[in-house]
Amino acid sequence: xxxxxxxxxxxxxxxxxxxxxxxxxxxxxxxxxxxxxxxxxxxxxxxxxxxxxxxxxxxxxxxxxxxxxxxxxxxxxxxxxxxxxxxxxxxxxxxxxxxxxxxxxxxx
Amino acid sequence: xxxxxxxxxxxxxxxxxxxxxxxxxxxxxxxxxxxxxxxxxxxxxxxxxxxxxxxxxxxxxxxxxxxxxxxxxxxxxxxxxxxxxxxxxxxxxxxxxxxxxxxxxxxxxxxxxxxxxxx
Numbered sequence: 229x230x231x232x233x234x235x236x237x238x239x240x241x242x243x244x245x246x247x248x249x250x251x252x253x254x255x256x257x258x259x260x261x262x263x264x265x266x267x268x269x270x271x272x273x274x275x276x277x278x279x280x281x282x283x284x285x286x287x288x289x290x291x292x293x294x295x296x297x298x299x300x301x302x303x304x305x306x307x308x309x310x311x312x313x314x315x316x317x318x319x320x321x322x323x324x325x326x327x328x329x330x331x332x333x334x335x336x
Numbered sequence: 337x338x339x340x341x342x343x344x345x346x347x348x349x350x351x352x353x354x355x356x357x358x359x360x361x362x363x364x365x366x367x368x369x370x371x372x373x374x375x376x377x378x379x380x381x382x383x384x385x386x387x388x389x390x391x392x393x394x395x396x397x398x399x400x401x402x403x404x405x406x407x408x409x410x411x412x413x414x415x416x417x418x419x420x421x422x423x424x425x426x427x428x429x430x431x432x433x434x435x436x437x438x439x440x441x442x443x444x445x446x447x448x449x450x451x452x453x454x455x
Contacts, residue, residue, distance in 0.1 A: 229398075261440060263440075263441040263442070265381075265442075267381075272431055272433075272445040272446065272447060272448055273373075273381065273431070273433075273442075273445055274445070275441055275442060275443045278436065278439055278440075278441035278443070279439070279441075284441075284443060285443075316380065316381055318381070318383075318441070318442075320440035320441060323395055323397075324383055324397040324398065324399075325371070325383040325440075326383065327373075327380055327381040327382065327383065328380065329380045330380050330381075
């Protein structure tokens, strides 16, 4: 089973700042099998990024995904108030399709 | 755009089973893999398995292999997840999610079903 380790566990930033979230896989998942999801309290997850770097429909261009192999990054260029939430990475290269433990992005 | 609507909250006794439904509307149900993901209170997302509505093929996480059954009714555009031998650790929100055609990621999610297990 591929283990995804997200860092940091909690990221405290202010609106307008840049956020960088990391996801590291225990073995290579290639360049096309990594997704990022955003989850707000009491809501289902929402797909942000698929294929490591493609934005899902309706996702603002301040969200950028990058990386390949074992190291992936989600960057939010200028934080908006609605961006403060939980973020999960997920690999779907191998079954079981595993998720990271999440990064909480909170207002500083 | 596909939408997924799940059945309502359940309260179950330890050792019993629960069956959660997930009804699709607005798009083609048949050809999009349908996944089940759960989230225990304050915990991360956990993938349980998927079904291909077209032919009913399934793939389960080994952790749940002995206790989970995912089925579908194509005529009703509905998928089901049944979890047996419930224990307190199964208390969680259970989500169904549809896989984007040909991609593997989950681009449409149900609203979630809360399952509470107690003795």
